[in-house]
Amino acid sequence: MVQAARGRAPRHTPVWFMRQAGRSLPEYRELRAGTNMLESCATPELVTEITLQPVRRHNVDAAILFSDIVVPLKAIGVDLDIVAGTGPVVAEPFSTRADLDRLPELAPEHVPYITEAVSSLVAELGPTPLIGFSGAPFTLASYLVEGGPSKTHQRTKAMMHGDPQLWSDLCARLAQIAQTFLQVQIDAGASAVQLFDSWVGALPRADYLRFVEPHSRAVLEGVGDAVPRIHFGVGTGELLADMADAGADVIGVDFRVSLTDAVQRTGGRFAVQGNLDPALLFAPWQVIEARVTQIIEEGRSAPGHIVNLGHGVLPDTDPTVLTRVVDLVHSLG
Numbered sequence: 001m002v003q004a005a006r007g008r009a010p011r012h013t014p015v016w017f018m019r020q021a022g023r024s025l026p027e028y029r030e031l032r033a034g035t036n037m038l039e040s041c042a043t044p045e046l047v048t049e050i051t052l053q054p055v056r057r058h059n060v061d062a063a064i065l066f067s068d069i070v071v072p073l074k075a076i077g078v079d080l081d082i083v084a085g086t087g088p089v090v091a092e093p094f095s096t097r098a099d100l101d102r103l104p105e106l107a108p109e110h111v112p113y114i115t116e117a118v119s120s121l122v123a124e125l126g127p128t129p130l131i132g133f134s135g136a137p138f139t140l141a142s143y144l145v146e147g148g149p150s151k152t153h154q155r156t157k158a159m160m161h162g163d164p165q166l167w168s169d170l171c172a173r174l175a176q177i178a179q180t181f182l183q184v185q186i187d188a189g190a191s192a193v194q195l196f197d198s199w200v201g202a203l204p205r206a207d208y209l210r211f212v213e214p215h216s217r218a219v220l221e222g223v224g225d226a227v228p229r230i231h232f233g234v235g236t237g238e239l240l241a242d243m244a245d246a247g248a249d250v251i252g253v254d255f256r257v258s259l260t261d262a263v264q265r266t267g268g269r270f271a272v273q274g275n276l277d278p279a280l281l282f283a284p285w286q287v288i289e290a291r292v293t294q295i296i297e298e299g300r301s302a303p304g305h306i307v308n309l310g311h312g313v314l315p316d317t318d319p320t321v322l323t324r325v326v327d328l329v330h331s332l333g
Ligand code: CP3
Pocket: 017, 018, 019, 020, 021, 022, 023, 032, 037, 064, 065, 066, 067, 068, 069, 070, 082, 083, 084, 085, 086, 087, 088, 133, 196, 198, 312
């Protein structure tokens, strides 16, 4: 996985799945029963076991730390919860300059359980790489400003355009938090990192460049190139070149853009990750097999390709289909 991310030819095309740890696995549901999501994320033994479950079951080529993008925000004292079936919910949404006072800088001491979980995982995983991650400033800001998940991002866009200085100061603080959160994971032994800007596809390119890119760049350039950096968003076909240029080594591609187009749009200079539609895992096997084969073919035009979904595993996915996809990718060489 790391070889592919660096644009070198690995022995075989690597594969892992966003949200591979989670509700699609009965062993996850069993382990999580009775423990709240954020509590689980702060318990290194649980994090370690949940992170390892999909590696054991599917034989994927990478583990991703079991955590959440709002974990560092909770750690610095933001009053928020993760509500099952909804996502992160913030008790008092951010709207004024005074709200910045509720967002102190993140220090490694705020997240000792992350250091502990990553260290224990790196020891357990042996040669399998561990991917660390963080939410990107825009996606984190969207949860803080909207107070929860949003389809329209209306309050976020209103702040961005109505008070650009406040927006910029908020994102600069979130960039510090994201960079530190990634650095903690790198320092504890993570082999790669992924910056999730899941909802930034809601923006036109000009707004991305003006209001978001400088902050995401600060995160990616801030962590440096000690480990490969994956930059991912959903619905970001129009932003791929800019997201790649923001300091990424690998560009995450959702399922709306073909890998051929993604490679062309990023000038053939970046490794790509993706782009199987998670909903397609519910289709007959022949359909999945044909699409995976096509994705691997198209991925050969990039300097490196990591097979993944175009977004996270859907909760009611049949996990045996995921294992079959891994076997197929490995058999295709
Ligand atoms: O396996 C993995 O990918 C690692 C774990 C992981 C989780 N969240 C666990 C989780 C990762 C990488 C994330 C990142 C995350 N969290 C993102 C970026 C990735 C993406 O999907 O775009 C976002 C936007 C969030 C915010 C968030 N947290 C959402 C939208 C949800 C789902 C809400 C729901 O219940 O449908 C969460 C909760 C969450 N994060 C769960 C898991 C396993 C579900 C918790 C549960 O089991 O109830």
